[in-house]
Amino acid sequence: MLVQLSSMPHPIAIHIHEGGDVNEKPKVSEPKLVLRDVNFYYGRAQALFKVNITVPKNQVTAFIGPSGCGKSTLLRCLNRLNDLVEGARLDGTILLDGVDLYSSQVDVTDLRTRVGMVFQKSNPFPKPIYDNVAYGPRLQGIRTRADLDPIVEESLRGAGLWDEVKDRLWESALGLSGGQQQRLCIARALAVKPDVLLMDEPCSALDPIATGRIEELLFALKDALTIVIVTHNMQQAARVSDSTGFFLMGELIEFADTKKIFTTPDDRRTEDYITGRFG
Amino acid sequence: MHRHLDDELKSLKAKILRMGGLVEEQVQGALRALVERDADLARKIIDNDRLVNTLDVEVDEDALRLLALQQPAARDLRFITTAMKISTELERISDLAENICERAIELNEEPQLKPYIDIPRMANWALQMVKESLDAFVSGDSDLARRVCANDDFVDDLTHQLFRELLSFMLENPQTITRAIRITFIAKYLERIADHATNVAELVVYMVEGKIIRHTLGR
Numbered sequence: 001m002l003v004q005l006s007s008m009p010h011p012i013a014i015h016i017h018e019g020g021d022v023n024e025k026p027k028v029s030e031p032k033l034v035l036r037d038v039n040f041y042y043g044r045a046q047a048l049f050k051v052n053i054t055v056p057k058n059q060v061t062a063f064i065g066p067s068g069c070g071k072s073t074l075l076r077c078l079n080r081l082n083d084l085v086e087g088a089r090l091d092g093t094i095l096l097d098g099v100d101l102y103s104s105q106v107d108v109t110d111l112r113t114r115v116g117m118v119f120q121k122s123n124p125f126p127k128p129i130y131d132n133v134a135y136g137p138r139l140q141g142i143r144t145r146a147d148l149d150p151i152v153e154e155s156l157r158g159a160g161l162w163d164e165v166k167d168r169l170w171e172s173a174l175g176l177s178g179g180q181q182q183r184l185c186i187a188r189a190l191a192v193k194p195d196v197l198l199m200d201e202p203c204s205a206l207d208p209i210a211t212g213r214i215e216e217l218l219f220a221l222k223d224a225l226t227i228v229i230v231t232h233n234m235q236q237a238a239r240v241s242d243s244t245g246f247f248l249m250g251e252l253i254e255f256a257d258t259k260k261i262f263t264t265p266d267d268r269r270t271e272d273y274i275t276g277r278f279g
Numbered sequence: 280m281h282r283h284l285d286d287e288l289k290s291l292k293a294k295i296l297r298m299g300g301l302v303e304e305q306v307q308g309a310l311r312a313l314v315e316r317d318a319d320l321a322r323k324i325i326d327n328d329r330l331v332n333t334l335d336v337e338v339d340e341d342a343l344r345l346l347a348l349q350q351p352a353a354r355d356l357r358f359i360t361t362a363m364k365i366s367t368e369l370e371r372i373s374d375l376a377e378n379i380c381e382r383a384i385e386l387n388e389e390p391q392l393k394p395y396i397d398i399p400r401m402a403n404w405a406l407q408m409v410k411e412s413l414d415a416f417v418s419g420d421s422d423l424a425r426r427v428c429a430n431d432d433f434v435d436d437l438t439h440q441l442f443r444e445l446l447s448f449m450l451e452n453p454q455t456i457t458r459a460i461r462i463t464f465i466a467k468y469l470e471r472i473a474d475h476a477t478n479v480a481e482l483v484v485y486m487v488e489g490k491i492i493r494h495t496l497g498r
Contacts, residue, residue, distance in 0.1 A: 235350050262352045264489025274352040276282060 029056035032196060032226040033078060038092035040073055040250075042085065047073045049250045051092070055243075060218050060227045062237035062258065065247035066278065071230045074247070075198050078228065079115035080108055096196070113140070116189035120201035122181035124173035124188070129156075129165050132173045132184055136192040151191055159187035160217050179210025186217065197221065199229040203236065215240050234274055238262045246270045284349050291341050291362050292417065295369075298334040299413040302369045303406060305331065305376035306472060310402045313383040313465065314395050321380035321387075331373035338366035354486075361486040365416060368475045368482075372409060375468040375475075382461045382468075392448065392458040397441045401469045404434050408476035415480060421487040427480035428492070434473035441466045 033055035040048035048070045055061045063071035073082065080101060082088045094101045101111060113136070124132050133152045134142075142148055152169070156162040161183040165176070173184055182202060189197060203211040218227055218240045231237050237244055238258060245255040246267075254261065254270045265271045272278050305324055312321035342363040345351060351359055386392075408427050415424035445459040481493045 234352070238352070263356060265353055271353045275355050276284070 029059060031055065032057040032097065033228075034093075034095040034098075035074075036093040036095075038074070038077065038090065038094060040070070040077060040082070041087075041089045043087040047250050048077075051252045053245055053252060053255055055226060055228060057226050058222050058224075059242040060222050060229060060240050062241035062244045063228070063230045063247060064232075064234055064237050064244060064273075065253075066273070067232075068249075069247040070250040071245075071247045072200055075117075075200055075228060075230050078196070078198055079112050079117055081112075081117065083108065113192045114194055115196040115198060116192065116194035117198040117200070118182070118185050118189055118202050120204050122178060122185050122205070124176070124181050124184050126172065126174055128170045129173050129176070129184060130169040133187050133191045135188060140192065155187040155191040156184075158190045158221065159183040160213055160220070161187055177210070179206050179213060182206060182210065182214060183217070186214075190221075194225065196226045196228065199227065201230055201232065204232065211236070234262075246273060248273070284345070284351065284355060287341075287345055287349070288355065288358060291338065291345070291359070294334060294338050294341065295362055295365055296413065296417065298331060298338065298366060298369050299409070299416075301327075301331055301334070302373045302376070303409060305373045306379075306402065306406055306409070309376040309379035309383065310399060312380055313386070314399060316383075316387050316391070318384050318387050321383045324380045325377050328373050328377045331370055335366050335370040339363060342366075357486045357489065361416075361482045364482050365479050368479050372472050372475045375472050378468050379465050382465050386458060386461050389458055392455055392462065397437055397444070398462070398465060398469070401434055401437045401441070401466060401473075404430065404437070405469045405472040405476065408434070408473050409479070412476045412479035412483060415483045416486070419483075419487050421484045424480040424483040424487070425492075428477050428484075431473055431477045434470055438466050438470040 031054045038051040244258045244261040254267045308324040
Protein backbone atom coordinates (compact mmCIF):
# COMPACT_ATOMS: atom_id res chain seq x y z
CA MET A 1 0.00 0.00 0.00
CA LEU A 2 1.29 3.46 -0.82
CA VAL A 3 1.15 6.10 1.87
CA GLN A 4 -0.09 9.46 0.65
CA LEU A 5 2.25 11.82 2.41
CA SER A 6 -0.04 14.78 1.93
CA SER A 7 -2.91 13.08 3.73
CA MET A 8 -1.09 12.53 7.01
CA PRO A 9 -2.31 14.43 10.07
CA HIS A 10 -0.15 17.29 11.29
CA PRO A 11 2.13 16.47 14.19
CA ILE A 12 1.91 18.48 17.36
CA ALA A 13 3.44 21.90 17.58
CA ILE A 14 6.92 22.12 19.02
CA HIS A 15 9.15 24.86 20.32
CA ILE A 16 12.03 25.78 18.06
CA HIS A 17 15.17 27.11 19.65
CA GLU A 18 14.64 25.65 23.07
CA GLY A 19 16.70 26.71 26.03
CA GLY A 20 17.65 29.97 24.36
CA ASP A 21 18.91 32.76 26.53
CA VAL A 22 16.64 35.15 28.35
CA ASN A 23 16.68 37.69 25.55
CA GLU A 24 15.04 35.40 23.03
CA LYS A 25 11.43 34.39 22.95
CA PRO A 26 10.95 30.86 21.66
CA LYS A 27 9.25 30.65 18.28
CA VAL A 28 6.49 28.10 17.98
CA SER A 29 6.33 26.33 14.68
CA GLU A 30 5.12 23.05 13.33
CA PRO A 31 7.85 20.71 12.09
CA LYS A 32 7.74 19.86 8.39
CA LEU A 33 10.80 17.70 8.08
CA VAL A 34 12.40 15.88 10.97
CA LEU A 35 15.84 14.30 10.55
CA ARG A 36 17.03 11.88 13.19
CA ASP A 37 20.56 10.53 13.34
CA VAL A 38 21.01 10.71 9.60
CA ASN A 39 24.25 9.16 8.33
CA PHE A 40 24.95 9.12 4.63
CA TYR A 41 27.58 7.26 2.64
CA TYR A 42 28.85 7.41 -0.92
CA GLY A 43 30.22 3.87 -1.10
CA ARG A 44 32.67 3.66 1.80
CA ALA A 45 33.04 7.40 2.22
CA GLN A 46 30.78 8.83 4.86
CA ALA A 47 29.37 12.23 3.81
CA LEU A 48 27.00 12.98 6.69
CA PHE A 49 27.44 12.16 10.37
CA LYS A 50 24.46 11.82 12.73
CA VAL A 51 22.54 14.85 11.51
CA ASN A 52 19.55 15.86 13.61
CA ILE A 53 17.42 18.74 12.37
CA THR A 54 13.82 19.80 12.57
CA VAL A 55 12.84 21.95 9.62
CA PRO A 56 9.90 24.17 10.56
CA LYS A 57 6.88 24.46 8.31
CA ASN A 58 6.33 27.63 6.25
CA GLN A 59 9.75 28.94 6.97
CA VAL A 60 12.93 29.29 5.00
CA THR A 61 15.73 27.13 6.35
CA ALA A 62 19.24 27.73 5.06
CA PHE A 63 22.16 25.30 5.09
CA ILE A 64 25.55 26.93 5.00
CA GLY A 65 29.10 25.65 5.19
CA PRO A 66 32.28 25.36 3.16
CA SER A 67 32.43 23.29 -0.03
CA GLY A 68 32.22 19.58 0.58
CA CYS A 69 30.61 19.95 4.01
CA GLY A 70 27.61 17.83 3.02
CA LYS A 71 24.94 20.49 2.76
CA SER A 72 23.96 19.65 -0.83
CA THR A 73 24.11 15.95 -0.04
CA LEU A 74 21.67 16.50 2.78
CA LEU A 75 19.38 18.55 0.56
CA ARG A 76 19.32 15.75 -1.97
CA CYS A 77 18.43 13.25 0.73
CA LEU A 78 15.24 15.21 1.35
CA ASN A 79 13.65 14.15 -1.93
CA ARG A 80 15.69 10.97 -2.34
CA LEU A 81 17.62 12.33 -5.28
CA ASN A 82 20.62 10.45 -3.93
CA ASP A 83 18.80 7.18 -4.66
CA LEU A 84 20.07 7.63 -8.20
CA VAL A 85 23.72 7.65 -7.09
CA GLU A 86 25.47 4.31 -7.32
CA GLY A 87 26.56 2.97 -3.94
CA ALA A 88 24.80 5.70 -1.95
CA ARG A 89 23.34 4.63 1.37
CA LEU A 90 21.47 6.41 4.14
CA ASP A 91 20.71 5.35 7.66
CA GLY A 92 18.73 7.17 10.26
CA THR A 93 15.26 8.60 9.71
CA ILE A 94 13.85 11.47 7.69
CA LEU A 95 10.21 12.24 8.37
CA LEU A 96 8.06 14.43 6.14
CA ASP A 97 4.89 15.34 8.01
CA GLY A 98 5.63 12.39 10.26
CA VAL A 99 6.08 9.82 7.46
CA ASP A 100 9.43 8.11 6.92
CA LEU A 101 10.67 9.12 3.45
CA TYR A 102 12.81 6.04 3.15
CA SER A 103 10.09 3.57 4.02
CA SER A 104 9.59 0.99 1.28
CA GLN A 105 5.97 2.05 1.11
CA VAL A 106 6.73 5.57 -0.06
CA ASP A 107 6.22 6.21 -3.77
CA VAL A 108 9.30 8.16 -4.81
CA THR A 109 7.51 9.89 -7.68
CA ASP A 110 4.80 11.07 -5.30
CA LEU A 111 7.52 12.21 -2.88
CA ARG A 112 9.28 14.29 -5.55
CA THR A 113 5.95 15.89 -6.41
CA ARG A 114 5.59 16.94 -2.78
CA VAL A 115 9.22 17.96 -2.47
CA GLY A 116 10.30 19.98 -5.49
CA MET A 117 13.81 21.05 -6.33
CA VAL A 118 15.50 23.98 -8.01
CA PHE A 119 19.13 23.66 -9.01
CA GLN A 120 22.12 25.93 -9.20
CA LYS A 121 22.07 26.17 -12.96
CA SER A 122 18.67 26.84 -14.46
CA ASN A 123 17.68 23.88 -16.56
CA PRO A 124 14.56 24.67 -18.59
CA PHE A 125 13.50 22.16 -21.21
CA PRO A 126 14.15 23.27 -24.81
CA LYS A 127 10.44 23.82 -25.26
CA PRO A 128 8.01 26.72 -25.11
CA ILE A 129 7.61 28.48 -21.78
CA TYR A 130 4.09 27.15 -21.45
CA ASP A 131 5.15 23.55 -21.96
CA ASN A 132 7.91 23.86 -19.39
CA VAL A 133 5.39 24.75 -16.71
CA ALA A 134 2.73 22.34 -17.94
CA TYR A 135 5.22 19.45 -18.04
CA GLY A 136 4.63 18.17 -14.52
CA PRO A 137 0.83 18.57 -14.50
CA ARG A 138 0.66 16.77 -17.87
CA LEU A 139 2.61 13.86 -16.39
CA GLN A 140 0.00 13.78 -13.67
CA GLY A 141 -2.64 13.33 -16.35
CA ILE A 142 -3.93 16.88 -16.68
CA ARG A 143 -4.35 17.30 -20.43
CA THR A 144 -6.82 20.01 -21.46
CA ARG A 145 -5.91 23.64 -21.97
CA ALA A 146 -8.90 24.57 -19.82
CA ASP A 147 -7.31 22.74 -16.89
CA LEU A 148 -3.70 23.60 -17.66
CA ASP A 149 -4.06 27.34 -18.38
CA PRO A 150 -4.91 28.35 -14.83
CA ILE A 151 -2.13 26.15 -13.43
CA VAL A 152 0.43 27.68 -15.79
CA GLU A 153 -0.69 31.21 -15.00
CA GLU A 154 -0.80 30.63 -11.26
CA SER A 155 2.64 29.01 -11.24
CA LEU A 156 4.21 31.76 -13.33
CA ARG A 157 2.61 34.37 -11.10
CA GLY A 158 3.87 32.47 -8.06
CA ALA A 159 7.37 32.64 -9.49
CA GLY A 160 7.01 36.35 -10.24
CA LEU A 161 7.42 35.77 -13.98
CA TRP A 162 3.89 36.07 -15.40
CA ASP A 163 3.98 39.73 -16.36
CA GLU A 164 7.25 39.28 -18.19
CA VAL A 165 6.22 36.25 -20.26
CA LYS A 166 2.43 36.30 -20.60
CA ASP A 167 2.65 37.52 -24.21
CA ARG A 168 5.30 35.02 -25.26
CA LEU A 169 4.19 31.79 -23.61
CA TRP A 170 4.77 29.87 -26.83
CA GLU A 171 8.28 31.07 -27.40
CA SER A 172 11.20 28.88 -26.39
CA ALA A 173 12.21 29.01 -22.77
CA LEU A 174 15.82 29.18 -23.91
CA GLY A 175 15.22 32.74 -25.13
CA LEU A 176 14.72 33.95 -21.55
CA SER A 177 17.46 35.62 -19.53
CA GLY A 178 19.30 33.62 -16.86
CA GLY A 179 17.23 35.08 -14.03
CA GLN A 180 14.00 34.49 -15.93
CA GLN A 181 15.03 30.92 -16.69
CA GLN A 182 15.65 30.30 -13.01
CA ARG A 183 12.24 31.71 -12.11
CA LEU A 184 10.75 29.53 -14.86
CA CYS A 185 12.31 26.52 -13.14
CA ILE A 186 10.71 27.66 -9.91
CA ALA A 187 7.36 28.00 -11.73
CA ARG A 188 7.84 24.51 -13.12
CA ALA A 189 8.45 23.20 -9.63
CA LEU A 190 5.41 25.08 -8.29
CA ALA A 191 3.11 23.70 -11.01
CA VAL A 192 2.79 20.33 -9.28
CA LYS A 193 1.90 22.08 -6.00
CA PRO A 194 4.71 20.87 -3.76
CA ASP A 195 4.73 21.51 0.01
CA VAL A 196 8.50 21.70 0.18
CA LEU A 197 10.87 23.43 -2.21
CA LEU A 198 14.54 22.51 -2.08
CA MET A 199 16.91 25.05 -3.60
CA ASP A 200 20.54 24.26 -4.23
CA GLU A 201 22.45 27.53 -4.77
CA PRO A 202 19.56 28.96 -6.80
CA CYS A 203 21.17 32.38 -7.27
CA SER A 204 24.83 31.62 -7.72
CA ALA A 205 24.67 32.14 -11.49
CA LEU A 206 22.47 35.25 -11.30
CA ASP A 207 23.19 38.96 -11.19
CA PRO A 208 22.19 40.97 -8.08
CA ILE A 209 18.89 42.12 -9.56
CA ALA A 210 17.80 38.62 -10.54
CA THR A 211 19.05 37.41 -7.15
CA GLY A 212 16.97 40.08 -5.43
CA ARG A 213 13.88 38.91 -7.32
CA ILE A 214 14.38 35.30 -6.27
CA GLU A 215 14.97 36.34 -2.66
CA GLU A 216 11.77 38.41 -2.66
CA LEU A 217 10.04 35.38 -4.10
CA LEU A 218 11.12 33.26 -1.15
CA PHE A 219 9.35 35.63 1.25
CA ALA A 220 6.17 35.34 -0.82
CA LEU A 221 6.38 31.58 -1.28
CA LYS A 222 6.90 30.61 2.34
CA ASP A 223 3.27 31.35 3.18
CA ALA A 224 2.39 28.28 1.15
CA LEU A 225 5.60 26.28 1.19
CA THR A 226 8.45 25.14 3.32
CA ILE A 227 11.73 26.12 1.73
CA VAL A 228 15.17 24.65 2.30
CA ILE A 229 17.99 26.52 0.60
CA VAL A 230 21.66 25.68 0.30
CA THR A 231 23.83 28.69 -0.28
CA HIS A 232 27.46 29.76 -0.26
CA ASN A 233 26.36 33.33 0.04
CA MET A 234 26.10 33.96 3.74
CA GLN A 235 24.52 37.34 3.31
CA GLN A 236 21.82 35.63 1.30
CA ALA A 237 21.24 33.10 4.07
CA ALA A 238 21.11 35.99 6.54
CA ARG A 239 18.63 37.92 4.41
CA VAL A 240 16.17 35.22 3.44
CA SER A 241 16.15 32.48 6.03
CA ASP A 242 14.39 32.05 9.36
CA SER A 243 16.66 29.26 10.58
CA THR A 244 20.19 28.42 9.59
CA GLY A 245 22.21 25.24 9.91
CA PHE A 246 25.98 25.36 9.72
CA PHE A 247 27.73 22.23 8.42
CA LEU A 248 31.35 21.28 8.59
CA MET A 249 32.84 18.07 7.22
CA GLY A 250 29.53 16.24 7.20
CA GLU A 251 28.51 17.32 10.68
CA LEU A 252 25.80 19.75 11.65
CA ILE A 253 27.68 22.09 13.95
CA GLU A 254 24.90 24.45 14.91
CA PHE A 255 21.25 24.96 14.00
CA ALA A 256 19.33 27.96 15.31
CA ASP A 257 17.37 31.06 14.43
CA THR A 258 19.17 32.89 11.65
CA LYS A 259 19.28 36.01 13.80
CA LYS A 260 21.13 34.09 16.48
CA ILE A 261 23.56 32.42 14.08
CA PHE A 262 24.60 35.76 12.60
CA THR A 263 24.76 37.78 15.80
CA THR A 264 25.57 35.45 18.68
CA PRO A 265 26.40 31.94 17.49
CA ASP A 266 27.13 29.43 20.24
CA ASP A 267 29.86 27.47 18.50
CA ARG A 268 33.25 28.98 17.82
CA ARG A 269 33.48 27.17 14.48
CA THR A 270 30.22 28.74 13.31
CA GLU A 271 31.52 32.13 14.33
CA ASP A 272 34.83 31.60 12.58
CA TYR A 273 33.06 30.59 9.39
CA ILE A 274 30.55 33.41 9.21
CA THR A 275 33.16 36.02 10.12
CA GLY A 276 35.56 34.70 7.48
CA ARG A 277 38.18 33.63 10.04
CA PHE A 278 38.30 30.12 8.66
CA GLY A 279 41.47 28.32 7.69
CA MET B 280 44.25 33.59 8.38
CA HIS B 281 44.90 37.32 8.19
CA ARG B 282 41.85 39.44 7.50
CA HIS B 283 41.93 43.00 6.30
CA LEU B 284 38.91 43.54 8.55
CA ASP B 285 41.03 42.83 11.64
CA ASP B 286 43.24 45.82 10.87
CA GLU B 287 40.17 47.98 10.47
CA LEU B 288 38.71 46.75 13.76
CA LYS B 289 41.99 47.41 15.52
CA SER B 290 42.08 50.98 14.31
CA LEU B 291 38.44 51.48 15.33
CA LYS B 292 39.29 50.21 18.79
CA ALA B 293 42.29 52.57 18.95
CA LYS B 294 40.03 55.47 18.04
CA ILE B 295 37.59 54.62 20.84
CA LEU B 296 40.51 54.47 23.25
CA ARG B 297 41.84 57.82 22.11
CA MET B 298 38.35 59.22 22.61
CA GLY B 299 38.12 57.59 26.04
CA GLY B 300 41.45 59.08 27.12
CA LEU B 301 40.38 62.50 25.94
CA VAL B 302 37.04 62.25 27.73
CA GLU B 303 38.74 61.26 30.99
CA GLU B 304 40.97 64.32 30.66
CA GLN B 305 37.90 66.48 30.05
CA VAL B 306 36.21 65.29 33.24
CA GLN B 307 39.40 65.60 35.31
CA GLY B 308 40.03 69.06 33.89
CA ALA B 309 36.46 70.15 34.61
CA LEU B 310 36.84 69.05 38.20
CA ARG B 311 40.12 70.88 38.61
CA ALA B 312 38.60 74.03 37.09
CA LEU B 313 35.80 73.80 39.64
CA VAL B 314 37.84 73.00 42.73
CA GLU B 315 40.70 75.39 41.92
CA ARG B 316 38.26 78.05 40.67
CA ASP B 317 40.18 78.29 37.40
CA ALA B 318 37.93 79.92 34.77
CA ASP B 319 40.62 79.84 32.08
CA LEU B 320 40.98 76.11 32.42
CA ALA B 321 37.18 75.78 32.31
CA ARG B 322 37.09 77.67 29.02
CA LYS B 323 39.83 75.49 27.62
CA ILE B 324 37.93 72.36 28.55
CA ILE B 325 34.77 73.73 26.91
CA ASP B 326 36.77 74.40 23.78
CA ASN B 327 38.31 70.91 23.77
CA ASP B 328 34.88 69.33 23.50
CA ARG B 329 35.25 69.85 19.74
CA LEU B 330 38.00 67.24 19.64
CA VAL B 331 35.72 64.65 21.19
CA ASN B 332 32.93 65.55 18.79
CA THR B 333 35.24 65.11 15.83
CA LEU B 334 36.30 61.66 17.03
CA ASP B 335 32.65 60.73 17.61
CA VAL B 336 31.82 61.52 13.99
CA GLU B 337 34.92 59.66 12.81
CA VAL B 338 33.98 56.54 14.75
CA ASP B 339 30.48 56.66 13.28
CA GLU B 340 31.81 57.05 9.77
CA ASP B 341 34.33 54.23 10.18
CA ALA B 342 31.70 51.94 11.65
CA LEU B 343 29.15 52.70 8.94
CA ARG B 344 31.75 52.10 6.26
CA LEU B 345 32.65 48.72 7.78
CA LEU B 346 28.99 47.74 8.06
CA ALA B 347 28.30 48.67 4.47
CA LEU B 348 31.41 47.27 2.86
CA GLN B 349 32.43 44.30 4.97
CA GLN B 350 29.04 42.91 6.04
CA PRO B 351 30.42 41.83 9.40
CA ALA B 352 28.70 39.09 11.39
CA ALA B 353 28.70 37.72 14.92
CA ARG B 354 31.44 39.13 17.17
CA ASP B 355 32.71 41.49 14.46
CA LEU B 356 29.20 42.85 14.10
CA ARG B 357 28.77 43.16 17.84
CA PHE B 358 32.11 44.91 18.16
CA ILE B 359 31.30 47.50 15.49
CA THR B 360 27.79 48.31 16.69
CA THR B 361 29.09 48.50 20.27
CA ALA B 362 31.87 50.87 19.20
CA MET B 363 29.29 53.15 17.59
CA LYS B 364 27.20 53.24 20.72
CA ILE B 365 30.14 53.65 23.09
CA SER B 366 31.31 56.61 21.05
CA THR B 367 27.93 58.27 21.60
CA GLU B 368 28.16 57.62 25.34
CA LEU B 369 31.66 59.10 25.50
CA GLU B 370 30.58 62.14 23.55
CA ARG B 371 27.78 62.72 26.08
CA ILE B 372 30.25 62.43 28.96
CA SER B 373 32.37 65.10 27.33
CA ASP B 374 29.27 67.30 26.98
CA LEU B 375 28.66 66.87 30.71
CA ALA B 376 32.26 67.88 31.46
CA GLU B 377 31.55 70.98 29.40
CA ASN B 378 28.41 71.62 31.50
CA ILE B 379 30.45 71.30 34.70
CA CYS B 380 32.83 73.96 33.37
CA GLU B 381 29.94 76.30 32.55
CA ARG B 382 28.66 76.01 36.11
CA ALA B 383 32.23 76.40 37.44
CA ILE B 384 32.62 79.69 35.57
CA GLU B 385 29.32 80.93 37.05
CA LEU B 386 30.31 79.81 40.55
CA ASN B 387 33.62 81.65 40.24
CA GLU B 388 31.75 84.92 40.08
CA GLU B 389 30.64 84.51 43.70
CA PRO B 390 32.44 83.51 46.88
CA GLN B 391 32.79 79.78 47.48
CA LEU B 392 29.75 78.35 49.28
CA LYS B 393 31.59 75.52 51.02
CA PRO B 394 34.69 73.40 50.56
CA TYR B 395 34.19 70.69 47.98
CA ILE B 396 34.33 67.26 49.60
CA ASP B 397 31.62 65.07 48.13
CA ILE B 398 31.88 66.45 44.61
CA PRO B 399 35.51 65.27 44.12
CA ARG B 400 34.60 61.93 45.66
CA MET B 401 31.72 61.53 43.23
CA ALA B 402 33.93 62.62 40.38
CA ASN B 403 36.55 60.04 41.30
CA TRP B 404 33.95 57.30 41.38
CA ALA B 405 32.49 58.39 38.06
CA LEU B 406 35.94 58.64 36.47
CA GLN B 407 36.91 55.24 37.80
CA MET B 408 33.76 53.82 36.24
CA VAL B 409 34.53 55.45 32.90
CA LYS B 410 38.06 54.10 33.01
CA GLU B 411 37.07 50.59 34.01
CA SER B 412 34.28 50.36 31.46
CA LEU B 413 36.80 51.26 28.77
CA ASP B 414 39.29 48.75 30.17
CA ALA B 415 36.54 46.15 29.97
CA PHE B 416 35.92 47.16 26.35
CA VAL B 417 39.58 46.84 25.42
CA SER B 418 40.17 43.52 27.11
CA GLY B 419 36.71 42.10 26.36
CA ASP B 420 36.25 41.51 30.09
CA SER B 421 32.53 41.19 30.83
CA ASP B 422 33.12 40.44 34.53
CA LEU B 423 34.81 43.79 34.97
CA ALA B 424 31.96 45.41 33.02
CA ARG B 425 29.41 43.90 35.39
CA ARG B 426 31.33 45.23 38.39
CA VAL B 427 31.23 48.71 36.87
CA CYS B 428 27.44 48.48 36.59
CA ALA B 429 27.24 47.59 40.29
CA ASN B 430 29.10 50.80 41.27
CA ASP B 431 26.43 53.01 39.79
CA ASP B 432 24.24 52.81 42.90
CA PHE B 433 27.03 54.22 45.02
CA VAL B 434 27.26 57.37 42.91
CA ASP B 435 23.47 57.71 43.04
CA ASP B 436 23.62 57.57 46.85
CA LEU B 437 26.30 60.26 46.98
CA THR B 438 24.15 62.50 44.77
CA HIS B 439 21.21 62.22 47.16
CA GLN B 440 23.41 62.82 50.16
CA LEU B 441 24.87 65.95 48.60
CA PHE B 442 21.43 67.19 47.63
CA ARG B 443 20.19 66.90 51.23
CA GLU B 444 23.20 68.83 52.47
CA LEU B 445 22.74 71.61 49.91
CA LEU B 446 19.05 71.77 50.77
CA SER B 447 19.92 72.59 54.37
CA PHE B 448 22.14 75.46 53.14
CA MET B 449 19.30 76.82 51.04
CA LEU B 450 16.78 76.56 53.90
CA GLU B 451 19.06 78.38 56.25
CA ASN B 452 20.02 81.17 53.91
CA PRO B 453 18.22 82.04 50.67
CA GLN B 454 21.37 83.93 49.58
CA THR B 455 22.98 80.56 48.88
CA ILE B 456 20.23 79.26 46.61
CA THR B 457 21.83 80.18 43.27
CA ARG B 458 25.16 78.65 44.19
CA ALA B 459 23.62 75.59 45.82
CA ILE B 460 21.51 74.92 42.74
CA ARG B 461 24.58 75.19 40.53
CA ILE B 462 26.41 72.69 42.71
CA THR B 463 23.36 70.43 42.63
CA PHE B 464 23.53 70.57 38.87
CA ILE B 465 27.17 69.55 38.96
CA ALA B 466 26.32 66.60 41.19
CA LYS B 467 23.65 65.63 38.70
CA TYR B 468 26.14 65.88 35.82
CA LEU B 469 28.53 63.57 37.67
CA GLU B 470 25.73 61.16 38.34
CA ARG B 471 24.91 61.24 34.62
CA ILE B 472 28.56 60.56 33.79
CA ALA B 473 28.41 57.45 35.98
CA ASP B 474 25.20 56.45 34.16
CA HIS B 475 26.94 56.77 30.80
CA ALA B 476 29.86 54.70 32.11
CA THR B 477 27.31 52.09 33.18
CA ASN B 478 25.84 52.16 29.67
CA VAL B 479 29.31 51.57 28.22
CA ALA B 480 29.79 48.64 30.58
CA GLU B 481 26.42 47.18 29.62
CA LEU B 482 27.34 47.49 25.96
CA VAL B 483 30.57 45.65 26.67
CA VAL B 484 28.62 42.76 28.20
CA TYR B 485 26.60 42.58 24.98
CA MET B 486 29.72 42.74 22.86
CA VAL B 487 31.40 39.92 24.76
CA GLU B 488 28.51 37.64 25.67
CA GLY B 489 25.78 38.60 23.21
CA LYS B 490 23.47 39.24 26.17
CA ILE B 491 21.47 42.42 26.48
CA ILE B 492 21.46 43.56 30.11
CA ARG B 493 20.29 47.12 29.49
CA HIS B 494 17.05 48.28 31.03
CA THR B 495 17.58 45.52 33.63
CA LEU B 496 16.89 42.85 30.99
CA GLY B 497 18.61 39.59 31.87
CA ARG B 498 20.69 40.93 34.76
